[in-house]
Each structure stands twice: as C-alpha cells, then as structure tokens.
Amino acid sequence: MTATVQVTELTKRFNRTQALAGVTTNLTSGVTGLLGPNGAGKTTLLRILATVLAPDGGSVRTLGLDPTKSTERTQIRRSLGYLPQEPGFQRGFSAFEFVDYIAILKEFNRARERHDEVRRVLDAVDLSSVSGKRVRALSGGMRRRVALAAALLGDPALLVLDEPTAGLDPEQRLRFREMVSQAGEGRAVVLSTHQTEDVAALCQDVVVLHEGRVRFQGTPTELASVANGHVWFASERDPAATIAWRTSEGLHRHLGEPRHGAQLVEPTLEDGYLLLIGRRIEAVA
Amino acid sequence: MSTEATTPTRPVTLTKTTLPAMIVLGRREARRILRSPIFVGIVAIFLLQVGLGMALTRSWPDGLTRDALYDFIGFVLLLYAGILTYAAAHLVTSSARRTGAEPVMASSPVDARSRGAALCLGVVLGPGLVTVALTLLMALLGNSVTLDDGAAYSVAELVQLPVIIVGGGLFGVLTATWLRFPGSLPVGLVVLVMGTITVGSAPQNADAGRPWFAPYSSAVNWTDNTWTLTGSQAWHATYLVGLCLLAVCGVLLRERDDRHRWTLASAGVLALVALAGWAQL
Numbered sequence A: 001m002t003a004t005v006q007v008t009e010l011t012k013r014f015n016r017t018q019a020l021a022g023v024t025t026n027l028t029s030g031v032t033g034l035l036g037p038n039g040a041g042k043t044t045l046l047r048i049l050a051t052v053l054a055p056d057g058g059s060v061r062t063l064g065l066d067p068t069k070s071t072e073r074t075q076i077r078r079s080l081g082y083l084p085q086e087p088g089f090q091r092g093f094s095a096f097e098f099v100d101y102i103a104i105l106k107e108f109n110r111a112r113e114r115h116d117e118v119r120r121v122l123d124a125v126d127l128s129s130v131s132g133k134r135v136r137a138l139s140g141g142m143r144r145r146v147a148l149a150a151a152l153l154g155d156p157a158l159l160v161l162d163e164p165t166a167g168l169d170p171e172q173r174l175r176f177r178e179m180v181s182q183a184g185e186g187r188a189v190v191l192s193t194h195q196t197e198d199v200a201a202l203c204q205d206v207v208v209l210h211e212g213r214v215r216f217q218g219t220p221t222e223l224a225s226v227a228n229g230h231v232w233f234a235s236e237r238d239p240a241a242t243i244a245w246r247t248s249e250g251l252h253r254h255l256g257e258p259r260h261g262a263q264l265v266e267p268t269l270e271d272g273y274l275l276l277i278g279r280r281i282e283a284v285a
Numbered sequence B: 001m002s003t004e005a006t007t008p009t010r011p012v013t014l015t016k017t018t019l020p021a022m023i024v025l026g027r028r029e030a031r032r033i034l035r036s037p038i039f040v041g042i043v044a045i046f047l048l049q050v051g052l053g054m055a056l057t058r059s060w061p062d063g064l065t066r067d068a069l070y071d072f073i074g075f076v077l078l079l080y081a082g083i084l085t086y087a088a089a090h091l092v093t094s095s096a097r098r099t100g101a102e103p104v105m106a107s108s109p110v111d112a113r114s115r116g117a118a119l120c121l122g123v124v125l126g127p128g129l130v131t132v133a134l135t136l137l138m139a140l141l142g143n144s145v146t147l148d149d150g151a152a153y154s155v156a157e158l159v160q161l162p163v164i165i166v167g168g169g170l171f172g173v174l175t176a177t178w179l180r181f182p183g184s185l186p187v188g189l190v191v192l193v194m195g196t197i198t199v200g201s202a203p204q205n206a207d208a209g210r211p212w213f214a215p216y217s218s219a220v221n222w223t224d225n226t227w228t229l230t231g232s233q234a235w236h237a238t239y240l241v242g243l244c245l246l247a248v249c250g251v252l253l254r255e256r257d258d259r260h261r262w263t264l265a266s267a268g269v270l271a272l273v274a275l276a277g278w279a280q281l
Helices: A042-049 A070-078 A095-105 A111-124 A140-152 A170-183 A196-202 A220-225 A269-284 B019-034 B037-056 B066-099 B102-106 B112-142 B155-178 B184-200 B226-230 B233-252 B259-279
Strands: A005-014 A017-027 A030-035 A057-062 A080-083 A158-162 A188-193 A205-210 A213-218 A231-234 A243-246 A252-255
Touching (some): A017 A205, A030 A196, A042 A158, A080 A140, A111 A140, A140 A158, A140 A170, A140 B102, A170 A188, A188 A196, A205 A220, A213 A220, B019 B066, B019 B112, B037 B066, B066 B184, B112 B233, B155 B184, B155 B233, B233 B259
Parallel strands (some): A080 A158, A158 A188
Antiparallel strands (some): A005 A017, A205 A213, A243 A252
C-alpha cells in the first residue's frame, strides 16, 4: 500500500512564526481536503508539496520520490499540477497564451501537441469560448479556472489546489466542485479550504491543521462524528456551550458539553470541525 | 480510503533534461521581448523620425539614400537599441514577480535556472537576431557608402553592434534576476549609462586605455576619439562577448542548486574577459 504523498515530521518557520510544527500525514488518491483556520499552515504545507518551498525539517516523499534531490524534484514536477492561493497572470496574455506558456514550462515542446493540450484543458474548465480574451479582462471566477486549466496540463498524477473556491459566487463554486470532482477521479487531489461544505461535498479524506499540527485525519463522516453528542438546540442561548449561534428557525444551535436533557441533533462536518478547533482555542485561552 | 499511487498519463514523451523545453521557451521569450511596448513604441518613433527626416530634408537633403540609411542604422543601434533592449528584457524577466505568476512557474519542471537561461536565449534570438540582420544590411551598404564624417565601420566594429545590444538585454535579465524590488529597472539603467559614460569618456593622459573597458562600441566612426586608433577592435569585440557571457553566468548563479559548477564556468569566463581586456589595449 503506497501513499501518493508521505509527509513525516515536517517543520517550517518564517522568522518567529512556526508555520509547521511537525506535520505527519499520508495523502492518497482521491480528493483530500485540508481544513484549518487562517495561519494554520495549510498554504505552507501545500507550497512544500508543490515543491515551491523547501521545508526546514522532516521529510516528504511524493509519488515515491524525494523532492530535496534535484533530478527527483524535476520528476515530481512533471507529475504535478499546482493552483496557488492567488494565481497571478502576466500582463497582456490571453487565456490561451497563458496556459500555452505554462505548457512550455511543462515540457510540451511540440507546438501542435501543446496547442491541442491547451485546448483540451481550457475545454475541461469550460473556457474555450473566451480563450482569446486577455486574462485580466476576465472575471475572478474565470481567472481561477484559467489557473486550474494550467494546473490540469499533462493530466498530472497529483493536483495541489490552494483554496480553489475562495472568492467564487455559489454558482461558480458548484461548477468548480464539479471540475475538481472530475479531476479527482484516478489521481490524488489535495485542496485547502475554509469551506466545510466543499469538503463535505468533494473529499474522501480530511486533514485538519491547527497551529502547524495535524489535529485530525479521517473521512468527513469521521470528522462529523467528533461532535456526536455535543450538538443541541435550545430556545435560549446556553452559556455552557463552547460555540452557539441563532439559526434561521429562531433556535440556538450549541456546540460543547450539553446539559442533561438537551435536545441533541445529528452533527455535521462543520460541527465536528468547529468543536475540534473550538476546543483547541478554548484550551489555549 | 484508497492508497494506490497513480502514475502520470502525459500525452507527450518525457525527455531526460529540460533543455528542449528551455529552447522552446527561449523562442517564446524572444517574441515577448520584441513585442514589448517599449520596442513597439520606439519603432513608431523611429518611423516618425525617418518620415520627418525625409520630409524636412535637413538631415537627409537627398532623401533616404544609402549613406543616410547606413548612418541612421548605426545611430539607432549605438544610441538607443542597447538601452531599449535592457528595459524590455528587464520588464519581461520581472513580469512573473511583478504579477505574482511565479508560484505556478516555480512548480514546473523547467526550473528557475532554466527559465533564466531561456530569457538569455530570448535576448539573443530576439533583439540579437534583429540587430544581426541590421548589421548585415550595414555591411552590405558599407561597400558603397561615401560618408562625410569618416570611413565605414570595419568588420570588427560591425560585430560589436549586435554584441552591445545583446549585452544590454542580458544586463536587463541580470538586474531583474538579482534586484527583485520595484524600481530596479531605473537603478540598473543609471548604473549602465553612468558606468558606460564614466569608463568610456575621453581619456586623460594617465589612463588612455580606460575607455576600452567600457561595455560599449569602440568604433572610430562613432566615438571620434583618437584612443581607438591605438587598440584592437577585434579584441574589443571579444571583450564585449566575454562581458555578455559573464552576465549569463550571473543569471545562472542566482539559483543555489549546483552553484559550484557555474562558479567554475564564471571563473573561466572572467579569465577570458581579463585576457581580452588586456589584449585590446
């Protein structure tokens, strides 16, 4: 049984900030969601997986290869697609030109094959009709799809997507989910997100990062079950709850240790995540 | 949870090195440099200048004759083209950093050193080849021109023209690679222009050989200085080629991986520059 990515005791520090403090996890084929609050270390971990950033300590093996070795790093990059958190685009490039430029960097050396591949990935993200338009003239959602198209070039074995649905409207998010779901068939996709709905809808595996450490790894159902017996409704806000909010029905949904006789409900993935992170926050406080 | 590793299913054949991709990228970068708004704008200005020159018939009382064209190309290459190539190459090199496109590029098999090499190749294949074509035109015209202010350029002097234009572009790639902050373009431009003027200014008694060390043409026709008569134009061309290679080494040395090999190469090029610098005097 071989994991697509094996991460062992990974550490990374930026000046006084410990971004990763000994992350150990295995990522396999299918879609894996990285959940965590801002500053949890998600982007740092993904940048290391994408070979853009070198770790300070620990080890990573991607597709059985060691990214610290130059030749093996090149091999990894040949099997890698990466969508950064805020993808940038050179001025003056059309969508086709940008993806074509990245295709050259991905060693599509013959013009005809390269152009066919660029058309294929632009079609996959439903951008064929605007491929001649300047990237900077496209909407934010379209730009992210252009960047996703670039990540899909060469049908990579590992896709690393950093907050792919950030800033998208609900329709675009649904469209994106569909694309990522398709991309996740037969390959490993790792995506970071703040959106628990995306994880619930897309991911077969979830990793929760908090303060540079893995706090949970399992299936979305397992993450939801963390909150089993800890979610209840009440007509009034219960001060004993760790987290509470008023729902659209006018009831208060509570997470935490319920009082005797509380009206317990089935937890969602978000409940499990919030309880997990909330407990940590509470413990630190 | 599935735990089987997947393998890539690429539609192209993988090569052992990224060299072929680097060459393809070099051609693309050449187009980007030539399509830079700086070049497009300046070509418009030159065409206007030619039009005005012919219309006003002051510079060229007989219209665009062979002599006028010869003078004009030499003037453009010596005065403008190097600086413009510097600026265009700098802008293209720094565009990924300025626009935030670097992370996507950084995760590709063609690494930063190969991308730097491709930019250097782009300078040669873009502005370099255009200048070679213009220089060849000058060489053809040179057989029949009768210039008022001196003889036509010698072969060694003509060779220097594309080299200084390529050198300007390579200096642009070098500064954009190392000086990764906004405003590095004007900083590099000031260093290039002031350095050239300072080193290449009219010689004083004690340092008559100094102007030969300027990264610039020593053509007698252009500099109108007697010091050019005492040295070797061919060795000066070699010296300029050496400076270009040194700039390429500087670009390649930016990445830490395998740096010792490029340090050795740089030492070799430095020795060539020193030899040519001494031999040209």
